[in-house]
Amino acid sequence: KARPLPQLEFELDPVFTYTRGEPRYYATSDDGRNYLFGKLEAASLSATLSGTYTFLPTLTLQVYGQAFMAFGRYSDFTSYPVLDGKRSNILLSDLRPFAAPGPDLDPNFTSGTFNANVVVRWEYRMGSLVYVVYTHSQNDSLTPRLRDAGNLFG
Numbered sequence: 001k002a003r004p005l006p007q008l009e010f011e012l013d014p015v016f017t018y019t020r021g022e023p024r025y026y027a028t029s030d031d032g033r034n035y036l037f038g039k040l041e042a043a044s045l046s047a048t049l050s051g052t053y054t055f056l057p058t059l060t061l062q063v064y065g066q067a068f069m070a071f072g073r074y075s076d077f078t079s080y081p082v083l084d085g086k087r088s089n090i091l092l093s094d095l096r097p098f099a100a101p102g103p104d105l106d107p108n109f110t111s112g113t114f115n116a117n118v119v120v121r122w123e124y125r126m127g128s129l130v131y132v133v134y135t136h137s138q139n140d141s142l143t144p145r146l147r148d149a150g151n152l153f154g
Contacts, residue, residue: 007053007055008051008052008053008054009051009052010049010051011048011051012047012048012049013047013048013049014045014046014048015044015046015047015048016043016044016045018042018043019040019041020041021039021040022039022092023038023039023040023076023078023092024038024039024074025037026038026040026107027101027107028082029079029105030105032082034081034098035079035080035081035082035090036077036079036101036105036107037077037079037080037098038074038075038077038078039075039076040072041072041073041074041075042070042071042073043070043071044068044070044071045069045070046066046067046069047066048065049063049064049065049066050062050063050064050065058122058123058124059120059121059122059123060120060121061120062117062118062119062121063116063118064115064117065114065116065117066114066115067112067113067114068112068113068114069110069112070109071109071110072107072108072109074108077099078095078097078098079095080094080095111140112139113137113138113139113140114136114137114139115136115137116134116135116136116137117133117134117135117136119131119133119134120133
């Protein structure tokens with residue numbers, strides 16, 4: 001938290017995660033005969049900014065914004081045959097190598113989300129409040145190029 005002015009308080013909370021692991025299900029083959037898996041390498045970056053500006057003890061402006069970006073790449077593709085739903089557990093040793101998917105089943109992803117809320121709060125009489133709220137939420141698939149991240153805020 002930071003308070004650069006007595007009437008202004010804000011907080012910035014950045015978070016980065018990276019995972020890499022065992023095969024994960026991503027689709028069923030076009031012919032419906034195989035469950036498809038790939039080792040997922042994923043990263044996400046988010047930043048949350050919240051703040052309050054106090055004009056008067058009875059009049060405040062509150063702002064909340066969150067941007068989130070996630071990237072995922074699959075490799076080492078494997079498959080498991082569909083057995084009419086008779087088996088619920090699939091062991092890693094049961095997976096068999098499978099060709100990399102074509103463009104129609106490409107499991108790789110890059111996506112982003114932006115959420116914002118702005119609230120003006122006025123206490124016009126002790127215990128009586130009026131709120132004006134603006135909310136914006138946006139979720140876009142982005143191309144893998146980071147320079148296209150600006151599309152998220154368009």
